[in-house]
Amino acid sequence: MSDRTSASRWLPLVAFALLAALLAAGVMLSRNPDREALPSPLIGKPAPEFELPVLHEAGRLVSSQELRGEPYLLNVWGSWCPECRTEHPVLTRFAETKRIRVIGYNLTDEHADALRWLEQFGNPYWLVLTDYTGQAAIDWGIYGAPETFLVDAAGIVRWKHVGPMDEATIEQELMPRVEQLEAGG
Known part of the structure; x- marks a missing residue:
């Protein structure tokens, strides 16, 4: 098995992990307590x-x-x-x-x-x-x-x-x- 084939198998998992991290960051930002202090x-x-x-x-x-x-x-x-x-x-x-x-x-x-x-x-x-x-x-x-x-x-x-x-x-x-x-x- 070539290195290229091995790397392509991990690509969907890496993409999913990045997407999950972005989603988690968005959720954390939406729970910012400063949101309630908006004038x-x-x-x-x-x-x-x-x-x-x-x-x-x-x-x-x-x-x-x-x-x-x-x-x-x-x-x-x-x-x-x-x-x-x-x-x-x-x-x-x-x-x-x-x-x-x-x-x-x-x-x-x-x-x-x-x-x-x-x-x-x-x-x-x-x-x-x-x-x-x-x-x-x-x-x-x-x-x-x-x-x-x-x-x-x-x-x-x-x-x-x-x-x-x-x-x-x-x-x-x-x-x-x-x-x-x-x-x-």
């Missing part, structure tokens, strides 16, 4: 205008104007999002406190998939909006799920969190901001 250009500015369908009420549209008057937490989720499952029980416990309206923003899901997901895991949301095409998400600067925005009564974005929220995030980052809004700030 949002919306902080301190009015929330983008939108008019989106309500998941549970066929034909009903809700606009950003209709949500003003009380602060709300806008939580971006999708049935296709594995981290949303991790976040969901934490978000449910927070929503049960009724400190602030929690609005679900279902991103690019099929209607039936979104309904099935909420039926399976529970619906903590005061209202669930759907963005079937992802078009409104562009204005919000949303690039995936989960992402969460705190919007004050005047419609100003006060906080954004990228990635799944956990108890520490709620206690250390969200609640001080909610308390500030409750105090009129």
Whole structure:
């Protein structure tokens, strides 16, 4: 057997190993904790205008104007999002406190998939909006799920969190901001 034949037998294995290494590097980079620290250009500015369908009420549209008057937490989720499952029980416990309206923003899901997901895991949301095409998400600067925005009564974005929220995030980052809004700030 020649050296050339022996080397050609190893070529697919080497190619596979290189591809696996590239995939592993991509996964590690996507889990970078700095991803959650991405600044949002919306902080301190009015929330983008939108008019989106309500998941549970066929034909009903809700606009950003209709949500003003009380602060709300806008939580971006999708049935296709594995981290949303991790976040969901934490978000449910927070929503049960009724400190602030929690609005679900279902991103690019099929209607039936979104309904099935909420039926399976529970619906903590005061209202669930759907963005079937992802078009409104562009204005919000949303690039995936989960992402969460705190919007004050005047419609100003006060906080954004990228990635799944956990108890520490709620206690250390969200609640001080909610308390500030409750105090009129």
